[in-house]
Amino acid sequence: QKEVEQNSGPLSVPEGAIASLNCTYSDRGSQSFFWYRQYSGKSPELIMSIYSNGDKEDGRFTAQLNKASQYVSLLIRDSQPSDSATYLCAVNTNAGKSTFGDGTTLTVKP
Amino acid sequence: EAGVVQSPRYKIIEKKQPVAFWCNPISGHNTLYWYRQNLGQGPELLIRYENEEAVDDSQLPKDRFSAERLKGVDSTLKIQPAELGDSAVYLCASSTRSGTSGKEQFFGPGTRLTVL
Numbered sequence: 438q439k440e441v442e443q444n445s446g447p448l449s450v451p452e453g454a455i456a457s458l459n460c461t462y463s464d465r466g467s468q469s470f471f472w473y474r475q476y477s478g479k480s481p482e483l484i485m486s487i488y489s490n491g492d493k494e495d496g497r498f499t500a501q502l503n504k505a506s507q508y509v510s511l512l513i514r515d516s517q518p519s520d521s522a523t524y525l526c527a528v529n530t531n532a533g534k535s536t537f538g539d540g541t542t543l544t545v546k547p
Numbered sequence: 548e549a550g551v552v553q554s555p556r557y558k559i560i561e562k563k564q565p566v567a568f569w570c571n572p573i574s575g576h577n578t579l580y581w582y583r584q585n586l587g588q589g590p591e592l593l594i595r596y597e598n599e600e601a602v603d604d605s606q607l608p609k610d611r612f613s614a615e616r617l618k619g620v621d622s623t624l625k626i627q628p629a630e631l632g633d634s635a636v637y638l639c640a641s642s643t644r645s646g647t648s649g650k651e652q653f654f655g656p657g658t659r660l661t662v663l
Contacts, residue, residue, distance in 0.1 A: 483653070534592075535652070540588075
């Protein structure tokens with residue numbers, strides 16, 4: 438079992454819809470959680486960080502964290518074709534160890 | 548503010564040859580990471596530095612990989628000798644250190660290595 442699991446996709450949604458991306462992790466000592474977006478041929482760029490249980494909203498993006506269920510998600514509202522990319526979930530333990538999932542590929546169709 | 552700088556951007560070598568990658572992190576970022584990313588996979592941590600100290604190198608194949616960050620600023624990752632399976636994108640990232648679990652990372656453009 439990988440330490441950070443994501444559905445590989447591809448996930449396809451129509452323009453304007455809500456895209457829901459999920460991530461589970463195995464280390465209960467994890468403290469910090471991040472979502473990165475990676476366009477094809479480019480390096481990852483940070484979208485959201487979340488450190489405590491609940492929801493965190495930033496524009497069209499909402500990150501949700503449930504430490505009891507070891508689950509973190511990213512919702513993208515009003516999806517745009519420019520949101521088409523691979524979304525990476527990253528988890529940091531209390532010791533600062535950083536582990537990435539293999540990403541979910543999202544396609545937003547006009 | 549300048550981002551993370553990496554060089555070279557691309558490198559093609561024959562197997563058994565040595566290769567080196569260089570990274571200059573964002574000014575003031577004391578944590579530096581080297582990752583390897585294969586196609587269709589997430590970044591895999593090779594080594595993490597806090598200032599000049601390597602605090603996590605458990606995933607670094609030490610028989611052929613080495614890294615240094617002598618003055619706690621820029622860093623070099625070396626492979627000697629390279630193998631076909633080393634073909635990948637090598638990413639450098641940096642972050643500030645806040646709390647015990649660390650902060651978000653900023654990535655350089657990466658070096659795409661092809662071993663023939």
